[in-house]
Structure formats: C-alpha cells, structure tokens
Amino acid sequence: MLEALLEFSKSTGFYGITAGTVAMLAVACVLLYLAIVKKFEPLLLVPIAFGVLLTNLPFAGLMAEPVLEIKDNIVHTVEPGGLLYYLFQGDHLGIFPPLIFMGVGAMTDFGPLIANPKSLLLGAAAQFGIFITFIGAISSGLFTAQEAASIGIIGGADGPTAIFLSSKLAPHLLGPIAISAYSYMALVPIIQPPIMRLFTSKKERVIRMTQLREVSQKEKIFFPIIVTVVVSLMVPPAATLIGMLMLGNLFRECGVVGRLEDTAKNALINIITIFLGVTVGATATSEQFLKIETLAILALGVTAFAIGTASGILLAKLMNKLFNLNINPLIGSAGVSAVPMAARVSQVVGQKEDPGNFLLMHAMGPNVAGVIGSAISAGVLLSLFGG
Known part of the structure; x- marks a missing residue:
C-alpha cells in the first residue's frame, strides 16, 4: 500500500x-x-x-510533441502530443501573425496617414530602434545575425511581426522575443511618457496642429491596393504581412463586404489573439526562459523600444526646424507601431500640458505608418538573413 x-x-x-x-x-x-x-x-x-x-x-x-513510430512503413x-503543441503550429508556420494583421487592417483608419503623408517619415524614423538594436545584439557576441535580427524587431513594438520574423530566423528564441515584444507593448503607457518628456520642452508639447483634411473614400480604397503592390515589389518577403494588413483595410473601406469586415475585426482576430497569446506564453518554459540570453533579450528589447520612441520625436523636431512646420513632437513617439496604444499615449501626454489639445488623430498617422514600417523592416531583415 x-x-x-x-x-x-x-x-x-x-x-x-x-x-x-x-x-x-x-x-x-x-x-x-x-x-x-x-x-x-x-x-x-x-x-x-x-x-x-x-x-x-x-x-x-x-x-x-507527439511520439511517433514507424512500423511496416x-x-x-x-x-498524440499536447493541445498547445498543435495550436503552436500556427505561430511556428507563420499563420497567426498575418491573420492578426488582417484584423488590425480591418480596424484601422488609414485616413490620418493619407491626409498627412509627412507622418510616414515619423513612422519610418521609429524603426531606427530596430536596426540600432540589431547592431547592439551582434556586438554583444551572444547572438548570431539571425537571432539579432529577431531581437531587433522588438523595437517595432509589434508582437505579430516579432513572432513572424523570429519563427523564421530564430524559432528557438520565439518565446522570450514574443513575451518581450508583447510585454513592452502592454507597458507603452509606462515606458513612453518619461522618454517623451525628456526629449521635448513644454513649449513643444503644447503645439496645436491644424485640422487634417477630409480623405475621400476613393483615396481610402486605392491606398491599400497601391501600398500592397509597391511594398511587395520593393520587399517581397514583406508581402505576407503587408498583404494581409491591406486586405483587412480594403474590407473596411470598399463598403461592399461588411460581413467580412466584421468577421476580420471581431470574431477572427479575437480567436487568433487567444490562440496566439496562449501559445506564445507556452513557449516560455524554465529551460528556455531562465538563461542569460533571455535577460539580454529583455534589455535589448526595451532599448530598441526606447530608441524607436526617441527617434520619432527627434525627427519631428528636426522637420519643424528644417521646413518651418508645426508638428507636435509628441506624435513622433506613436511611430513605434503599437496601434492604437501609442497614439493614445501621445494624446494623454499632450493633454496633461494642454487639456484642449487633441493629438489623437494626428498621432494615428505615424502610428499606422509604424505598422507598415515594422512589416517592411521585417521583410528587409528576412531578405538579408533568411538564407
């Protein structure tokens, strides 16, 4: 007994x-x-x-993992293997991130970007964090070029892009990279405001921008089609993410597929978010997570995020000086791609200085530009280091 x-x-x-x-x-x-x-x-x-x-x-x-044996050929x-192992194949095979992008596209209004194309530059500037962190990861000697590229993409503050790239270049680091990316996305309201205040003066934070022009439906319909063709021809590996993002946005703007739009931005993205979130967390075993490399990834990730935030702000300030513009530098921080969290942070920080200042729609321009920019950056890194 x-x-x-x-x-x-x-x-x-x-x-x-x-x-x-x-x-x-x-x-x-x-x-x-x-x-x-x-x-x-x-x-x-x-x-x-x-x-x-x-x-x-x-x-x-x-x-x-399932245990298999071959008998008589x-x-x-x-x-049979565990439930989460099978759901994880959606991450491993790069299926879930593009579907998330389609849902994001269906929820996102690209009007502020179309109305103010200059905000595309602010979204591009925020991608500096990706490439500077890539150099830092390589210089540390802890990571290969493929691993460094996967770590650098954390600076885009875009969880699906980080999963998509790391699943192809460094699948063994998928857990720490994904958790780092999503954690920093969640902590946007804590990480960004001190950086925003550090690189701007009170005078800059209270700048009031002129109202954006109204964007026609025809422009909104042509935009996702043109962006898909141009970006995919320039950076073919980015076609998967950009294509799904713009397909979702076309659902939103074309006005004839309301059911598809509703499914993409509600039921589908919610289901995929559950699967992707649980399986990303399930990669964080003690054997994989409790290592010096993981601590380095967390440190490099927040560095990438901080550099991306600062780069967008500094470019906005430079554009004001060089071209005598009236851009509130706070919207530059929204270029890090975390939609719409980063744009909301620009609004909150701006209204703390001037309660009557409304920056949200202006910040959405760099914000959605950052989504496009992070997908393009992932495509570039995949072209360079994807073998």
Missing part, C-alpha cells in the same frame, strides 16, 4: 516542481497581476500569462 502511494505521489505535479518551475509560475502571476489589476493590455497579457502558467505545470504535457502515433 505504501509503495502504491509513493508511486502515485511521483505521478503528481508536486513531485516535479523545481526552482525553475516556481520562478516561471511567479512570472505568470506577475503578468496576470499587470493585466487584471493594473489593466495593462489585458487582451494580450491574460492569454500570454496563462500560457506561461500552463506550460510550466509539471507533467501536464500541454506542449509535448506506416507511421503510428504512440503519444
């Missing part, structure tokens, strides 16, 4: 708890706290945090 009880105890998860297990469960609880109590992007952090929790439960096997399944 005693021996049977001992064997039963060895089959429970309690028997498999290690220091690494405790550490990762603590990480999951911290992420859940930020999501539920602090309300930092709960739609992202709740599924990610629960994925971290699930994958680190001893003997649960939710990310276990026929493949037989010995162990």
